[in-house]
């Protein structure tokens with residue numbers, strides 16, 4: 001287990017989940033491993049009744065997380081919507097881990113996703129040898145979740161072609177999947193539900209049909225409200241990622257994180273933090289997730305090629321890469337930002353120099 005590059009949420013936080021389960025005497029929906037209250041504590045952090053500290057996974061509105069959890073206890077499915085990097089995938093994994101102890105029943109939505117990925121397919125060797133039988137059937141993650149009363153996750157639902165999306169309608173409304181080839185059906189066990197994620201930047205690829213939309217409760221995950229909460233998210237995640245990549249994370253990195261987050265927010269908002277100077281926004285999203293990777297890269301550079309402390313030099317390349325997605329337009333935007341904003345800030349002169357060298 002120690003050699004796995006990325007353990008599933010339920011493996012990584014097995015001790016927290018066990019501590020919460022051990023003392024959980026609140027009512028649980030059928031087949032849930034934890035009560036909704038304990039799921040919320042697992043996601044938002046806190047303390048288990050026996051004193052085990054629970055690390056926060058999602059930093060943001062408690063109410064929003066409660067609404068998401070409550071939805072999963074009803075007969076409606078959950079759709080997490082938001083711009084890229086707002087932790088849709090992240091939250092869906094942790095919810096599935098806490099509710100059914102298994103976050104792996106996952107369908108990755110693409111334009112090539114076929115109905116078999118949502119319903120079932122066949123093992124053709126077996127099918128030819130033995131004819132249609134339950135053994136020749138290859139269950140999709142959704143079918144497996146129905147059989148076990150667990151949570152199925154569908155990533156990037158709106159990238160899936162609409163006729164394939166429609167396969168979900170019967171499943172979500174009837175909670176049954178007919179298998180005409182075997183003259184049978186699978187009825188979902190209590191506890192079965194679906195968490196889908198969709199990116200509202202890519203909308204228009206394949207919109208959700210109205211019939212499908214009606215079967216989902218939509219929870220919109222927002223960008224962090226203010227700079228301090230974004231700094232806190234980046235700090236928390238950089239520290240966790242650094243630990244799993246065996247990079248030392250020093251508290252001294254917070255100032256650099258604050259600077260990266262400020263650059264990201266100002267460019268995203270099109271105005272400087274003091275509200276005085278208007279600036280142009282680049283084409284990329286500059287999400288919190290990207291700020292996390294700029295910092296993680298910086299730490300890797302500083303650890304392996306520097307003295308371990310992240311400095312302007314170590315984040316400059318990452319910043320440049322995150323901002324300049326379009327080599328012409330974004331380069332102009334970035335240059336303008338460097339000259340009008342970064343250059344004017346005295347304590348930022350190291351950052352100005354480091355970035356200036358790259359454009």
Ligand SMILES: Nc1ncnc2c1ncn2[C@@H]1O[C@H](COP(=O)(O)OP(=O)(O)OP(=O)(O)O)[C@@H](O)[C@H]1O
Nearest residue numbers: 057058059060084085086087088089090199288289
């Ligand atoms: N509010 C938050 N709390 C905790 N972590 C966050 C938050 N916002 C972003 N992150 C971090 O950002 C990273 C990216 O999140 P994730 O991949 O889930 O985004 P997404 O919304 O699914 O994006 P995409 O639309 O690109 O798929 C994760 O490491 C996650 O921990």
Ligand SMILES: [Mg+2]
Nearest residue numbers: 088089090197
């Ligand atoms: Mg995602």
